[in-house]
Amino acid sequence: MPKYCAQGKPCTQDLPCVDVCTSPLCGDPNLLTLYAPLIYDEIGINICQTLTVDDATFPTLTNADKAFVQILDISFADSTITGINGRPNCTEITLQNIAVTMLIQLYNCSGQLLGNFVGTFTYLPPATDPNYDEDTNPSSVTLELFTPYGNTVTLTTTDGVTTATPLITYIGFTSTNHFLAQGLVATAYPKVLNLDIPNSRITVGLTLVIGSVYFSQYQVPHQGKVQVPKGSLMPQDDSLCLNFVNGDLLELNIKPLELGPPLCEEYLKNDCSNTSCCCNDITPVVPTTPVEE
Numbered sequence: 001m002p003k004y005c006a007q008g009k010p011c012t013q014d015l016p017c018v019d020v021c022t023s024p025l026c027g028d029p030n031l032l033t034l035y036a037p038l039i040y041d042e043i044g045i046n047i048c049q050t051l052t053v054d055d056a057t058f059p060t061l062t063n064a065d066k067a068f069v070q071i072l073d074i075s076f077a078d079s080t081i082t083g084i085n086g087r088p089n090c091t092e093i094t095l096q097n098i099a100v101t102m103l104i105q106l107y108n109c110s111g112q113l114l115g116n117f118v119g120t121f122t123y124l125p126p127a128t129d130p131n132y133d134e135d136t137n138p139s140s141v142t143l144e145l146f147t148p149y150g151n152t153v154t155l156t157t158t159d160g161v162t163t164a165t166p167l168i169t170y171i172g173f174t175s176t177n178h179f180l181a182q183g184l185v186a187t188a189y190p191k192v193l194n195l196d197i198p199n200s201r202i203t204v205g206l207t208l209v210i211g212s213v214y215f216s217q218y219q220v221p222h223q224g225k226v227q228v229p230k231g232s233l234m235p236q237d238d239s240l241c242l243n244f245v246n247g248d249l250l251e252l253n254i255k256p257l258e259l260g261p262p263l264c265e266e267y268l269k270n271d272c273s274n275t276s277c278c279c280n281d282i283t284p285v286v287p288t289t290p291v292e293e
Contacts, residue, residue: 017272025255025265031219033259037180041146042211045095048193049137050203051121053104058200061114064106069190069204072118073177074170075099081151081166081184084144091147093168093184093210096124096140102190103173104202123206145184147212152183168210185213219259 018025078097084090104117125132127139153164169181170188187209194203257265 017270018268019270019272020257020265020268022272025257025268026253027255028222028224029256029258030221030263031258032222033217033219033256035215036218036220037182037213037215040148040212040214042209043143043145044207044209045141045143046205046207047123047137047141048203048205049121049123049131049133050194050201051119053117053119053200053202055117055119055200057115058106058117059198061106062197063108064114064195064197065109066107067192067195067202068105068107069192069202070103070105070173071100071188071190071206072103072174073101073172074186074188074208075101076168076170076186079168081168089146089148091145091151091166091184091212093143093145094140095143095208095210097126098123100188100206102204106197123208143210145210145212147184149214150183151212152181180213182214183212184210186210 076095076098080094080096082092084092099120100123101118101120104119106114106117108114122129122131123137124140125137131137132139151166152169154167156163156165166184168184168186170177170186171180172178189207189209191205191207192202193205194201196202257268259266
């Protein structure tokens with residue numbers, strides 16, 4: 001199917017007949033066409049509480065000097081996401097009773113890892129919870145975000161009726177959430193404020209950022225391909241593999257098409273009748289066998 005050229009946009013090609021379907025262009029484009037995740041809106045909050053680690057090993061590591069915390073996952077199952085009457089481009093989000101799964105690593109003064117501890121802790125708990133604090137860990141927080149293209153939803157079907165429930169995707173560090181999605185997304189950054197090893201307690205402040213993300217195509221300038229630092233192996237003999245291992249790193253060399261003016265390279269898919277084969281045959285190397293005397 002031929003590509004449509006927008007009115008007022010010149011898309012003519014003054015080059016000889018070129019068919020990128022048989023002879024792809026090589027090199028680097030002036031502009032890269034990227035499918036980019038764009039942050040349309042975002043807002044962050046700080047919350048904090050002292051956690052009790054339910055592991056008998058934790059209080060025995062009395063030589064622990066510091067702790068590192070990584071937020072692996074956050075469940076927003078009890079939070080609510082609703083539209084705003086008369087304001088269809090925005091969404092109201094009430095965060096409450098969120099389950100934060102974190103990895104806690106303890107180190108001694110020389111930086112030696114002493115132990116790993118994984119636990120799930122509730123932030124923004126109900127007012128009856130012992131960890132509730134009106135100022136530092138309230139029961140809920142309500143936010144408003146600009147969501148002009150809607151929200152990602154979970155589809156459920158019951159008795160033939162399908163319902164769409166908006167959700168917040170946490171960008172974390174597990175095999176199920178280590179990727180970026182569009183719609184409402186969340187990220188979290190922890191900070192260890194206090195460590196009480198004998199009592200198995202650690203105070204963790206949390207910066208929680210909620211944003212609306214949508215993917216769109218953009219053309220961006222660049223400074224060329226990244227030059228990857230090359231490691232060196234120590235081969236034992238001289239061979240084709242030795243030449244390859246000691247050679248330059250491979251990289252993608254086919255040039256992405258520059259879509260739209262001024263080059264309009266999407267039009268270079270011409271069936272050129274006089275296209276010649278530009279493939280080079282690879283002559284196999286036959287190993288020689290020493291002649292016995």
